[in-house]
Amino acid sequence: MEDYLVNPWLLETIALAKQADPNRVRPNPRVGALLLNDLNQVVGSGFHPEVGQSHAEVFAIQEAMQNGAQLERCRLFVSLEPCSHVGRTPACCDLILKHKIPEVWVASKDPNPKVNGLELLQKNGVAVHYTPLKEAIELNKIFWVNQLHKRPYIQLKMAESSNGFVTAKRGTGTPISCFESRQHAHQHLRHRVDAILTSAKTVLIDNPVLNVRLENETRELSVVVIDREGSLLKHPYLRLFYPRSHSRIVLVTDRITSVPELPPAVEVLPLAFVNGLVPLTELAQALWTSFDMAAILVESGPELASSLLRDQLVDEVHLYQSPHDALPSQAVPSFSKDLLDQSLMISTENCGEDLYQCFDFQHFN
Template identity: 35%
Template sequence: MSRTEVERVAPAELSALRHALAIARRGPSNGPNPRVGAVLLSPEGEVLGEGWHRGAGTPHAEVAALVDAAARGSDTAGATAVVTLEPCNHTGRTGPCSEALIAAGIGRVVVSVADPNPVAAGGAQRLRDAGVDVQTGVLADEGRELLGAWLPSVERGRPFVTLKLATSLDGRVAAADGSSRWITSEVSRRHAHDLRAEVGAIVVGTGTVLADDPSLTARNAADELHGQQPLRVVVGHRRVPPGARLHGPGGELLTVQSHDPAAVLAVLAEREVRHVLVEGGPTLAAAFVRAGLVDEVHAYVAPVLLGAGPPALADLGIATIGDAVRLTTRSVLPLGPDVLIVATPEPTSTSSKEH
């Protein structure tokens, strides 16, 4: 935020925006809609109402804040709406928030992040056209961080893809006899379940289904299913056995009879999936990497040496070190005896392959 922008934002508005960012996190992280928070302030800087988006089909944060203000008996004429994402300007499952704010007599709107969705964007301009003072780009880094995978998913027109790897120190995902339970520790596996709870879909290949019989569920520390379960996606032409654990409790099971990662993501985009976790074996992992469709890698690395067994990735067709897919490390997190490395591919390694 520039110095001029800082001068245009009152301390009460900055405080309200930080609160809006905090309450927005109460909303679901794995639905088709973004996490959004809103706080309404009087001209004197007092809180009139607040709200957050609770999931698809429910009132947006701005409308929830207006409802809260009405319940408190607050007059919103001339008030300031502080929101984490630009108010929408379209009618979907709910009406346009820009119109709701105008009807409520809001005089000023402070926005953290502009909406990149061409369907919903335009709220800021609609408000300005109605005479509302609008300030955008306030605490934008914090706003983008809140939106997580939703933001790049909308910007790229496809689900954001996280590739999960769980390997030995020498890069093996199983021993020579195929056994893989357990390379990583219980601490790492619990962290991985928390990651599953944040995504809209988990993708594996038929080879993993036949070899490991996974359930692909998200469970808490008590080994209970989380309230919201990701879609379970099996890629390939072989059939999921009738007795497979994938038919048990958990998210909906979807089979995609294709080996093309772009086709898989297109199917999931139609279902409004914003974040995909690829958990398949070396073949599926390599296919997504080769296609340039991996946005982030979560590598759980255990201090174990196997010396043989399948590697984390199948052949990428790389013959020389100059063609290596290079990544930028974003974080390193110790997990019991293991380490989680979160990294993102460098633009030069994927931009030419992006579908």
């Protein structure tokens, strides 16, 4: 079949994959699959709905069987290379071979080094067609960054005055963005990550809650705080220490710091600081490997934000720009916009009186 005839079916698998709620699928990829019979009719389709549940191929095959399709005369289209290893669920390649599906079309490879589904299928006589689609990689950019860089997908949020300051008065947390921007950040940023990363400095100045507040729901969110000496523990009434049932506070301390007693839900991640600063790549990799954090949002001041950008650890920047100026003699300047040079601006919209812009570094390519 020619590529121009195939792409609509592969694009359809991407549309199927998008039916899954990313918060339920993470850290797995979102995947869609469909089966066409020899009359080019869709006889089965599905998507991976939740981590631990069946993969998309399983749902498509089950539906095709219920429809009485002859699988040995069908073509399988799938947005991601079928898995060849047994993880939380059996390998999809075994299922494809068991049902003698003769032809498989795939829109993106799996960056997980454990997976070599295309090769395995080919070796077993399946006609494998790999037609890479950028939409299929974009769909799973979090998964790609996790697998390629062994760290969470990192988004950075910053609110700035129109003349580029993050707080109107040094040492205070004066709000910069409007109500609509804050709502937007809860809905589109905090709601879609596993944790927020910030510094003890910002927590002590701003005293934020750092949970998710949606129109009809308030949700806990884990927080990672870079706190070299565990100084937050001296302030038990910080709003961050609200009672938690399923989230945690991770304090990133220097390896040599001894932290005596930890309140409930607080854990310590000891790392060797260098010249007073935490090694950020090591921190990011520890959050992925030891804390299963696949996507995090940075809500810190400009010093930590600049370090992360300089170390190329930021995948997306979300800027909320107020139309109001701050007084330069009293205010704290934001990070340098030269640090956005390698990024693409991928969206912009008005949030109340503010301008929202999103910049993407495409580290998954």
